[in-house]
Amino acid sequence: MRPTPTELITQVRRVLRDVIEPELSSGYARARLAEVRAVLAQVDWDNAGLHLMTHTTALRDALGDLRAWAHADEQRRAHFGQIDLPEPDAADFAGWNHWHSHYTGVVTALIDPLEDWLRAHPDDADGAALRHKLLTLSAC
The missing domain is CATH 1.20.5 (Single alpha-helices involved in coiled-coils or other helix-helix interfaces)
Structure with a gap:
């Protein structure tokens, strides 16, 4: 082009x-x-869409890791509840931007329960690593 x-x-x-x-x-x-x-x-205007798609996918994957971690333990599952992560169905920049916003909102909704969990379970290294990953990805 x-x-x-x-x-x-x-x-x-x-x-x-x-x-x-x-x-x-x-x-x-x-x-x-x-x-x-x-x-x-x-x-980087030539790669802005690709960057957004890659970043959104990484954010969703990190949320998937959090969901798997939360649901692997009965106590965590009860604490976090259902974590709904629909697959993105984007075909253009606007679609990927929508999903990026959606997943960032999911992080926002989960961060307080995650902080509460980590205060109650300060030795949970996996939870702390997930928190770090989510905060790093959602800050971009």
Whole structure:
């Protein structure tokens, strides 16, 4: 595909710099424009969808590990209850973004019960490792 997403964004940044910026008289407007250009430069636009799909899959896998750990023990199963993890059915960026948001919400719902469990069971290394993994993945 030509131009690539990165090539398109590069051209947009160039227009912002060469055409729009010289026309701005406000220092505030120039500063905001510089921020926009910087944000546009920070994303790997050619691989953004692939990164989102990979990250969402890793998040769901980590949640699957938590579910397997929770359901492997009767006491944990009672503490955590049912953990519903539907398979993503995404075909585009918007779909993967939806599932990423969904799984991040599942992490948010599970983190307090996980913290409660770990306070009551401070020697549970598997639970602590799962907490670390989930927090690391959901922070991205």
